[in-house]
Amino acid sequence: MTIIKNNFVKKxxxxxxxxxxxxxxxxxxxGALHIGGSFSSVEILDAIYNVLKKKNDKFILSKGxxxxxxxxxxxxxxxxxxxxxxxxxxxxxxLGVHPDYxxxxxxxxxxxxxxxxxxxSGLAIGLSKKxxxxxxxxxxxxxxxxxxxxxxxxxxxxxNNMNLFIDFNGLQSSTFSKxxxxxxxxxxxxxxxxxxxxxxxNGHNISEILxxxxxxxxxRPFALICKTTKGYPINFMMNVPMWHYRSPNEMEYxxxxxxxxxxYKS
Amino acid sequence: MRxxxxxxxxxxxxxxxxxxxxxxxxxxxxxxxNLSKKYPDRFINVGVAESSMISMCAGLAMRGLxxxxxxxxxxxxxxxxxxxxxxxxxxxxxxVIVGMGAGTVYSTLGGTHITQEDVxxxxxxxxxxxLNPCDPMELESCLKYLCTKNKSPCYLRIGKAGEKNFTFxxxxxxxxxxxxxxxxxxxxxxxxxxxxxxxxxxxxxNQLKEKRIYPTIIxxxxxxxxxxxxxxxxxxxxxxxxxxxxxxxxxGLSSIFKIKxxxxxxxxxxxxxxLKDKNIKNYGSQNDLLRDHGIExxxxxxxxxxxxxxxxx
Numbered sequence: 001m002t003i004i005k006n007n008f009v010k011k012x013x014x015x016x017x018x019x020x021x022x023x024x025x026x027x028x029x030x031g032a033l034h035i036g037g038s039f040s041s042v043e044i045l046d047a048i049y050n051v052l053k054k055k056n057d058k059f060i061l062s063k064g065x066x067x068x069x070x071x072x073x074x075x076x077x078x079x080x081x082x083x084x085x086x087x088x089x090x091x092x093x094x095l096g097v098h099p100d101y102x103x104x105x106x107x108x109x110x111x112x113x114x115x116x117x118x119x120x121s122g123l124a125i126g127l128s129k130k131x132x133x134x135x136x137x138x139x140x141x142x143x144x145x146x147x148x149x150x151x152x153x154x155x156x157x158x159x160n161n162m163n164l165f166i167d168f169n170g171l172q173s174s175t176f177s178k179x180x181x182x183x184x185x186x187x188x189x190x191x192x193x194x195x196x197x198x199x200x201x202n203g204h205n206i207s208e209i210l211x212x213x214x215x216x217x218x219x220r221p222f223a224l225i226c227k228t229t230k231g232y233p234i235n236f237m238m239n240v241p242m243w244h245y246r247s248p249n250e251m252e253y254x255x256x257x258x259x260x261x262x263x264y265k266s
Numbered sequence: 267m268r269x270x271x272x273x274x275x276x277x278x279x280x281x282x283x284x285x286x287x288x289x290x291x292x293x294x295x296x297x298x299x300n301l302s303k304k305y306p307d308r309f310i311n312v313g314v315a316e317s318s319m320i321s322m323c324a325g326l327a328m329r330g331l332x333x334x335x336x337x338x339x340x341x342x343x344x345x346x347x348x349x350x351x352x353x354x355x356x357x358x359x360x361x362v363i364v365g366m367g368a369g370t371v372y373s374t375l376g377g378t379h380i381t382q383e384d385v386x387x388x389x390x391x392x393x394x395x396x397l398n399p400c401d402p403m404e405l406e407s408c409l410k411y412l413c414t415k416n417k418s419p420c421y422l423r424i425g426k427a428g429e430k431n432f433t434f435x436x437x438x439x440x441x442x443x444x445x446x447x448x449x450x451x452x453x454x455x456x457x458x459x460x461x462x463x464x465x466x467x468x469x470x471x472n473q474l475k476e477k478r479i480y481p482t483i484i485x486x487x488x489x490x491x492x493x494x495x496x497x498x499x500x501x502x503x504x505x506x507x508x509x510x511x512x513x514x515x516x517x518g519l520s521s522i523f524k525i526k527x528x529x530x531x532x533x534x535x536x537x538x539x540x541l542k543d544k545n546i547k548n549y550g551s552q553n554d555l556l557r558d559h560g561i562e563x564x565x566x567x568x569x570x571x572x573x574x575x576x577x578x579x
Contacts, residue, residue, distance in 0.1 A: 101357045107328070109357050112348060118318055119353055122325020122333070125310070146317045146349075153318040157310065 012206045015050060015076070016042045017264045022072040024256055027247040030089045032097050036243040038069040040169040040203070040228040041136060047209045048134045048165070049073050057131050058123050060108045062116020063138035063167060064098040065245075070106070071095065079105040113137075114144030117164065121150060124159045136165045140172040143181055148194075154221050155195030162221040163213075164196075167203060169230040173244045187225050196223045203228035233263040267425040267462070268366050270402035271409070272297035275334065278413040279308060285413060286326050288312060290319040290337040292366070317346040323361040324353035332360065332413060338372070339365030339381040339423065343388065354419045355391045361419055362412050367426040368398075369461065369512030370541070373548070373555040380555075382541040386517035388421045389490050396489035398423040400448075400464040401431045404487055407440035415442075423489075425462040432468055433485065443488040445496050451480035455506040455570065455579050460486040460519045463512040463556075470567040479574055481508075486519055497526045505534040506573050510566065512556070515540035535578055537569050 019042050027033050041063070053059055061070050071088065074080045080095075080103070087093035094103060098111030108119045117135050124133045141147050154162050166187065170177050177184055191198035201212040203226025216222035230244070231237030234256045248256055276297040279285045287301065291314045294302045302309035312318040316337065323333035335342055342365050343350060354361045365384055372379035388394050395418055399405040405424060412420060433440075437447040445458070449471070457467045467483050474481060482504070500507065511519040520538030527536055539561045546558045556562060573579050 101328075108324075109352060112352055115321060115349065115353055118321025118349065119325040119328070121318065122322035123328055124325070125322070126326050126329025126331055146321075149315045149318050150321070153312050153315050153322075156313070 009207060012043070012046055012050070013264055016046050017260065018076065019046070019069060019072050020260055021257070022075070023068055024248070024253060024260070026068065026072075026085070026088055028250070028253055029086070031247045032089050033068060033247045034065040034097070034245050035247065036171070036230040036237060036240075037063060037138060037167070037169065038066040039232050039234065039237070040230045041066055041069055041167045042232075043204050043206050043209060044136055044165050044167060044226050044228070045069055045073055047206050047213075048136070049077065051206075051210060052132075052163075052213065053134055054132070056127075058107050058120070058127065058133045060110065060116040060120050060123070060133070060135045061099055062110050062120075062135055062141060063113070064110030064116070067097055067099040070099060074105040077105075113141045114146040117147060117150040117154070120162065121154050121157075121159055124161050127161065129161055132161050132163055134163045134165065136167060139166060139168045139170060139177055139184070139187075142166070142184060142187065143177070151191065151194045151196065160218060160221055163216065164221065164223040166223060166225045167228055168225050169228045171230045171239060171241060171244070174241060191223045191225075196221050198223040198225065200225045200227060202226075204232055234259050267399075267402050267405055267429050268427060269296045270405050271336075271364065271366070271424060272301070274406050274409045275413075276301045278409070279305060282332070282413060283308075284330065284332045286310065286323075286331050286333045288319050288323050288326070288333055288335050290314060290316045290335075290341060292337050316341050317349050320346040320349035320361070320363065321353050323363075324349070324357060324359050327359035327361050332362075332416075334362045334364055336364045337366065338379065339368035339384055340379050342366075343381065343384050343421070347387075350388075351391055355393050358393045359419060360416050362416070362422050363420070364422045364424060366424055368423040369463070370552050370555045370559075371426050373550065373552040376549065377545050377547065382514045383516075384421070384423065385489055385513045389517050391419075393419050394490060395420045396423065397421070397487060398461040398489050399487050400459065400461055400485040401429055401433055403431045403433045404440055404446075404485060408487065411442050423461060429462045430465065432464060440487070443491060443493050445493070445500065446485045446487060447482060448485055449481075449483040451482040453480045453482075453579050454504050455479070455481045455508070455573065456484060456500060456504040457481045457508050457510065458484045458486050458500070458519070458523070459510040460489060461512055463510055463561075466510060466561070466563045466566055469563045470570075473567055474570060477571060477574065479570060479579060481570070489519065489522070492522060492526070494526070494530075497523070498530055501527065501530055501532040501534065506578050507534060507536045508566065508569065509536065509538045509540070510561070511540050513540060514543060516543050535573065537573075539566060
């Protein structure tokens, strides 16, 4: 059992290293990149795309500024081509920073925060109840009024095939969320009071993400608050607001590559 | 009109299981109550949550359903505006956003419930169409189109209660995006109205006949997209055009005609009756409020008689 589990984690690590490396690689071509928030979501999206999401289930990346992460996964899964991914933000390209509805593998146009969960509610109603819908939002989206409107509405209408992952990296564009919203915590209790099943997990630990996901009940929508670190695991990026929206220069790129390979070796 | 809306949607729902009505705390009165009783999954009340209403409709349309977002006009457009713009408009989804009691209908409820700017704002959103039927019968034609043929976002602007029918003997049938001749007159004056305010033309029609003025009356029910071919035909046929709307003078019906007149080098006269670009506080009847905006049948009548006196007609 332990061997299988270790193999599983190993495979996930290989994928996550690849996703991060690919984002770094693309960062050398284009300046428009939200690397910090993309790196904090890697394990969450890996769990959804490679384990949880079954055929005809749906996925919406509500924190659309991290579209680059979704694109590298779609490339890995051969839903978009290498050529298409490498056209990212280039002249005449259809692939921009934020996911666009109509592009292969993209279920909704996101980028303005606090939309994805609402669109997902309609998708969920339109899907067979046996199909699941997965949504990833940022903790910053918990500051948007519409998010709470959706949370209340989804549990009230018993849209129980809804699975919400909150990338709780604690950092927004300008500062830490605890500075602007000291009362944002506790999240779990708030969600539970809104009629959801909710739990915390280490958002960089795929075993824990999947283990906690088993707590989902069929009678309620489910939310997993994934504690993550923005820029993880690149130490000079971690928890530094500047890396919300910045592409590494050549030196930083090399250094990040080195840190990444050492991290996964250990 | 809201009863007609409910009745028609209920009837179409019997034939088409894809129709969904997503309401934001509007009680399912009349036939909508039947819809929610007979098909409980097809009437969804999201509560006092307009953003949820619009976003949910976008998701439903992505699944191939035919969603109608339904509430009072000011709350179906302005409160959830970003969801209207992005979730529906930018994603180009066939969601029908119904603005009930649009324009000055809610005159006694004040500025929070009056939507003089709805058409002006929606007109500049790419992909959107705007339908503004003039009576319950025309609303039925619009809904037939929306339930069977529509492929794009649509803002459907309707009145509330007690609207009369003017189109039962109309000269032309309703056709999407074609200004509809209701009465064909022999004089070179054309009265173009949009929405239920067209009743003002019918209020003065007999007085005009007494003065030996025989205008053509058109219901301009599709406020977007613009149909340049039809507008050119109107310019060619009539030297006198009078527009009437319960919409702002900025980017409404009168703006369409004035801009097109310049573009197509129209040499005739255009007189327009539209809501002023002002928040006018008046808690009287709808007609009282319209009067404060300078719109009343008596004035329209005088304008037309003046044209006759000056030998424009």
